[in-house]
Amino acid sequence: MIDRATAPLVSVSGLQKAYGALxxxxxxxxxxxxxxxxxxxxxxxxxxxxxxxxxxxxxNINGGSITFAGKPYIHAGATPxxxxxxVQVRRSIGMVFQHxxxxxHLNVLQNLILAPCKVRGEKKSAATERANTLLIRFxxxxxxxxxxxxxxxxQKQRVAxxxxxxxxxxxxLFDEVTSALDPELVGEVEQVILQLARQNMPMMIVTHDMWFxxxxxxxxxxxxxxxxxxxxxxxxxxxxxxxxxxxxFIDRVFHxxx
Amino acid sequence: MAPLDFSxxxxxxxxxxxxxxxxxxxxxxCIVLGCAIGFxxxxxxxxxxxxxxxxxxxxxxxxxGTPVLIxxxxxxxxxxxxxxxxxxxFTSAVIxxxxxxxxxxxxxxxxxxxxxxxxxxxxxVALGLPRWTQTTSxxxxxxxxxxxxxxxxxxxxLFKESAxxxxxxxxxxxxxxxxxxxxxxxxxxxxxxxxxxxxxxAFPLTRAVTFIExxxxxxxxx
Numbered sequence: 001m002i003d004r005a006t007a008p009l010v011s012v013s014g015l016q017k018a019y020g021a022l023x024x025x026x027x028x029x030x031x032x033x034x035x036x037x038x039x040x041x042x043x044x045x046x047x048x049x050x051x052x053x054x055x056x057x058x059x060n061i062n063g064g065s066i067t068f069a070g071k072p073y074i075h076a077g078a079t080p081x082x083x084x085x086x087v088q089v090r091r092s093i094g095m096v097f098q099h100x101x102x103x104x105h106l107n108v109l110q111n112l113i114l115a116p117c118k119v120r121g122e123k124k125s126a127a128t129e130r131a132n133t134l135l136i137r138f139x140x141x142x143x144x145x146x147x148x149x150x151x152x153x154x155q156k157q158r159v160a161x162x163x164x165x166x167x168x169x170x171x172x173l174f175d176e177v178t179s180a181l182d183p184e185l186v187g188e189v190e191q192v193i194l195q196l197a198r199q200n201m202p203m204m205i206v207t208h209d210m211w212f213x214x215x216x217x218x219x220x221x222x223x224x225x226x227x228x229x230x231x232x233x234x235x236x237x238x239x240x241x242x243x244x245x246x247x248x249f250i251d252r253v254f255h256x257x258x
Numbered sequence: 259m260a261p262l263d264f265s266x267x268x269x270x271x272x273x274x275x276x277x278x279x280x281x282x283x284x285x286x287x288c289i290v291l292g293c294a295i296g297f298x299x300x301x302x303x304x305x306x307x308x309x310x311x312x313x314x315x316x317x318x319x320x321x322x323g324t325p326v327l328i329x330x331x332x333x334x335x336x337x338x339x340x341x342x343x344x345x346x347x348f349t350s351a352v353i354x355x356x357x358x359x360x361x362x363x364x365x366x367x368x369x370x371x372x373x374x375x376x377x378x379x380x381x382x383v384a385l386g387l388p389r390w391t392q393t394t395s396x397x398x399x400x401x402x403x404x405x406x407x408x409x410x411x412x413x414x415x416l417f418k419e420s421a422x423x424x425x426x427x428x429x430x431x432x433x434x435x436x437x438x439x440x441x442x443x444x445x446x447x448x449x450x451x452x453x454x455x456x457x458x459x460a461f462p463l464t465r466a467v468t469f470i471e472x473x474x475x476x477x478x479x480x
Contacts, residue, residue, distance in 0.1 A: 056384055091386040101381035104478045105399045114395060115385040149477050167385065 009034045009069055009171060009202055010055070016063035016076070017050055024050045026226035027064070037197055038204045039217035039234070043249060046224040048206045052175045055204065057090040068092065069170060091119065094169030098176040100156040102148040102163070108135065109144040112163050119167070127166070134162045138192055154185030158192050165196075172196065172203040179208060190216075210253055214238055222246040266444045267451050270434075277434030278455060284430065285417045287352055292359025292416070293409065299360060300367025314364070321361035327422050330354045334426045351423045355416060362412050363405075370404035371397070403478060407471035414463050418456060431455060 010032040017025040025047045032038055040048045053059045055066070057073075060080035066073045073089040102111050112131035116122040135141050138158045148156055157177050164172065174193060178186040190212050196203065197216050207213055213220060213234065220237035222230040222245070230237050230246045241247045267274070302314035321329065333354040338345050345353075374397055382392040424433035435452035439445040 053380075056380075058380055058383055087386070090383075093384075095384040097377060097380065097384075099377050101377045101384075103378070103381070103396055103400075105403055114391075115387060118388070118391040118395065119386045147477060164384070 007034075007070065008032060008067075009036070011067045012064070013066075014064035015051075015054065015061060015066065017047075017054055017059060018062050018080075024226055025054070025061075028226075028228060030221075030228065030231075032202065032204070034202055035200045035218075036202055037216055037218045038221060039213045039219070040204065040206045040221045040223050041208070041210075041213055041237075041249070041253075042221075042223035042229075047226045048223045049175050051223065052095070052173045052204060052206055055171075056093060056095045056173055057085045057087075091167065092170040093173065094164030094167060094171070095173040095175065096157065096160045096164055096177045098179050100148065100153070100160060100180075102156055102159055104148050107145050107147050108140065108151075108159050111148070111159060112166050115163070116166050131162070131166060134165060135159075138162055139188075152185060153181045154188045157181065157189045161189075161192055161196075170202065172201055174203060174205040174207070176206050176208065178212070186212075208253070210238065210250075222249065224249070262447055263444065264447050264451075266438075266442050266447055270438045270442075270448075273434050273438065274431065274451070274455070277429060277431035280429060281417070281420055281431040282459075284348070284351055284355065284423065284428075285413070285420050288355040288359050288416060288420075289413050291352070291356040293363050295356065295360030296363025296365075297367050299364035300371060303364060303368050304371050318361045318364050321358055322365070326354075326358055326419055327425060329358055330422055330426055333357075347423075347426065347428045350426070351420075351428050355420060355423070358419070359412065359416050362415070363409060366405050366408040366412060367401065369408070370401045373404055374400050400478065403474055406474060407467050410463060410467045410470065414460050414467075417460060417463075421456070 008031040010030070012028055012030040015025050015028040015030075016023070024045075028047075028051065040051065042048050050059065054061055054074070060083040061074065061076050062080050063076045065075045068089050069092070071086065071089050073086050075084045077083050102108075103114070106114065109128065109131055112134070113122075113124065113127040116127040116130070117124055132141070132144060135144055138161070140155060140158055140162070143151065143155060143159070148159070151159065160177075161172075177193075178189050181189065186209065190209070193203070193205070194216055205213075205216065217234040220230075220232065220234045221228050222237055222241070222243070224245055230241060230243045232242075236242070237246060238250060241250055299314045299318060302310040303318065305311055305314075330351070334345075334347075334350045337350070337353070378396060378400070379392070382396055387396070420430065421432035423430055424436065427433070431452060435448055439448040442448065
C-alpha cells in the first residue's frame with residue numbers, strides 16, 4: 001500500500017523541452033512530496049520558468065513525462081505537438097505569473113468567479129461568497145468592484161493569487177511573481193504566499209529574491225543550463241552549496257543585494 | 259465676382275436636409291452591416307483554416323486595393339447585368355459601401371484580436387477555461403473594446419466617402435448640394451455650406467475618438 005503522506009505529489013522524469021534548436025530543459029528528474037515548498041533559483045535562461053510553464057501544461061514537451069498525485073498528467077508524444085496533457089489533472093494546479101494576467105475588462109470579483117462559474121458550474125452567489133471571503137483575507141475587501149487598472153501592482157498580484165485559489169488547487173506555481181513590482185510592494189505579496197505556506201499548500205516558486213527563498217522554501221533547487229544542478233534544504237543550497245556553479249551564483253546574487 | 263448671398267441656402271434648406279438624412283441613413287445602415295461583416299471576416303483572417311484565411315484575405319485586399327468609386331460603379335452598372343435584375347440606387351449604394359466598410363473594419367478587428375497578449379491566453383489555460391469561454395468571456399470583449407476607437411474612425415471615413423454615391427445619381431447631401439450650386443450659379447455659398455455640414459457632423463466624432471481612445475487605453479492598461 002502506498003503511504004499517502006510520502007507518496008509523491010509530482011513526479012517528473014526525463015523531462016526535455018526545446019524551443020527550436022535551443023534545448024531549455026535537458027532531462028529533468030524530480031519528485032515532490034505533498035506539503036513541500038520548492039523554490040527554484042538560478043540564472044536567467046536556465047530553464048526555471050520553462051519548468052513551471054511545463055508543469056502548468058502551457059508548453060508542449062520534447063521528451064519525458066509527469067505524473068500528478070499518482071495520475072499520468074503529461075506525456076511526450078512522437079512530436080512536441082503530440083504532447084498528451086490531461087486537462088482534468090491540469091485543473092488541480094494553479095499558477096500566478098510575473099506579469100499580471102488579470103482580465104482587464106472584468107472587475108476584481110468577476111475575475112475571481114469567472115472560472116468557478118464557467119469551469120465547475122458553481123452558482124454565482126456561492127462563488128461570490130467564497131470570493132469575498134478570500135478578498136477580505138488578503139486585505140482586498142474594499143476592492144471587489146475595482147478594475148485591475150485601478151489597483152497597484154501588489155494588489156493585482158494578490159488578486160491573481162486569490163483568483164487561482166478559487167479553484168482549490170492542489171499545487172500552486174509562482175513564476176517570479178514579485179519581479180515586476182516596485183520594491184515597496186514586494187512584501188505584501190510575499191506575505192500572502194507565506195500565509196499559504198503556513199497552511200501547507202504545496203508550491204513551486206521561481207524567484208530572484210533570496211530572502212524570500214530562504215524564508216519560504218522547504219527545499220531549494222538550483223537550475224542552470226537546463227539541468228537541476230543542486231537540490232537540497234535551503235540552509236545547504238543557499239548557505240553552504242556543494243556545487244561550484246551554485247556557489248558562484250549565490251555569491252553574485254548576494255553581492256548585488258548588499 | 260458677384261457679392262456673396264447666403265440667403266440662397268434658406269430657399270433650399272429642405273432639400274439640403276433631405277440630402278443630409280439620406281446620407282446619414284445610408285451611412286448608418288452600412289456601418290451596422292459593415293461592422294458585422296468586418297467582425298466575422300476579421301475572425302476568419304486569424305483562423306487556422308487555410309481556405310477561410312485565403313477567401314477572406316482576397317476579399318479584404320481587393321476592396322482595400324481598388325478605388326471606392328470603381329466599386330460603386332461596378333455594383334451600379336455591372337452587378338445588375340450579371341444578376342439580370344434591376345437594383346435600386348439605394349440598394350446598390352448599400353451593397354457597395356457595406357462591402358467597403360466590411361473590408362476596412364475587418365482589419366480593425368484583426369489588429370485588435372492580435373493585440374491581446376499571450377499572457378491572457380496563458381491565464382485562461384491556468385484557470386482551466388474551456389475554449390468557448392476563453393473566446394466569449396475573455397478574448398471577444400477585449401477585442402471589441404480595443405477596436406472601438408478605430409471603428410469610430412472607420413465610421414467617420416465612411417460618412418465622408420459616402421459622398422461618392424452622388425456620382426451615380428443618388429440624391430444624398432453631396433448630390434443635392436452640387437445640383438443647387440449648378441442651378442443657382444452660387445457655388446461658393448452652397449458648396450461651402452455643404453462642406454460645413456459634413457464638418458459639423460464629423461468633427462465632434464473625431465474629437466470623441468481621441469477621448470474614448472484614452473479612456474479605453476487607461477482601462478485596458480494592465
